[in-house]
Amino acid sequence: MIIYGAAGKETGGGKIRTTCINCQEPTTINILIVQRYAHIYWIPFFPSGKKAVSECSNCNHVLEKKNFPEKYKNGYEEIKSRTKTPIWMFTGVGIIALIIIALFIVGRQNDSENAELALSPQKGDIYEIKLSNEQYTIYKVDKVEGNTVYFFENEYMTDRLSGVEELLEKPFTTESYPVMKTDLKVMLENGEIMDIERPE
Ligand SMILES: [Zn+2]
Structure with a gap:
């Protein structure tokens, strides 16, 4: 109310x-x-x-x-x-204007952090991936070789963005798949990669 x-x-x-x-x-x-x-x-x-x-x-x-x-x-x-x-x-x-400005700044910071992380992938990085409109999953970096990044793909998907965290508990593929760094950049720009987390 x-x-x-x-x-x-x-x-x-x-x-x-x-x-x-x-x-x-x-x-x-x-x-x-x-x-x-x-x-x-x-x-x-x-x-x-x-x-x-x-x-x-x-x-x-x-x-x-x-x-x-x-x-x-x-x-x-x-x-x-x-x-x-x-x-x-x-x-x-x-108050509402301040909240909107704050969210905008946080969003911009997150975008530039993601861009930075995508340029220098590291083993263990978690990529939140949008497969289609209501299908999300996560990829985990296995290794980086030159311009190629190898990902383990999570074997599960979720229909909610908020469910992505839970996928961390689910198994990943045992074999990793190569993706070119240039393709990662494109995926980030068109929103297929929604977020990148680097475990502390
Ligand atoms: Zn009067």
């Missing part, structure tokens, strides 16, 4: 000198601006619309923005234009 809702916070206000539409007296109309915002789990997420009310300082007559008469509108627009939306109302959006 996600707990969310909307709330409002007074963010600005001001006074207009004009004639009240209720008591008809030349007086001061107080304008109050309320910024609405959405919150999720009580974290302010993003601002939504602004609400405004007017109150006559003489007769206390209150109007909502949608009922403002023409003569209130210029004053209201001016007050609204100098009312800033508080930055804390963007907290949730900011």
Whole structure:
């Protein structure tokens, strides 16, 4: 269950000198601006619309923005234009942006690590291989001879990416098969090699 809702916070206000539409007296109309915002789990997420009310300082007559008469509108627009939306109302959006940036950086680091590992394979390296859309397996480096890398292939496959770890417990072929380093580079680039792990 996600707990969310909307709330409002007074963010600005001001006074207009004009004639009240209720008591008809030349007086001061107080304008109050309320910024609405959405919150999720009580974290302010993003601002939504602004609400405004007017109150006559003489007769206390209150109007909502949608009922403002023409003569209130210029004053209201001016007050609204100098009312800033508080930055804390963007907290949730900011958190999500930071998470996306962090994931992007981690992804980039992983990509460059993989590229490095693929260029210098070592005995024992584990390659996560995508065979088709929902078929994954792992290869293990047996030995490297010049430009050729010999792999033991795992005898099992999994239909879930998250199952790849479990394949480490399963048997590999006893004979290893050669793959050219140049082919590994292509496999990495087109996503057939999804990840490379080098045991510590
Ligand atoms: Zn009034």
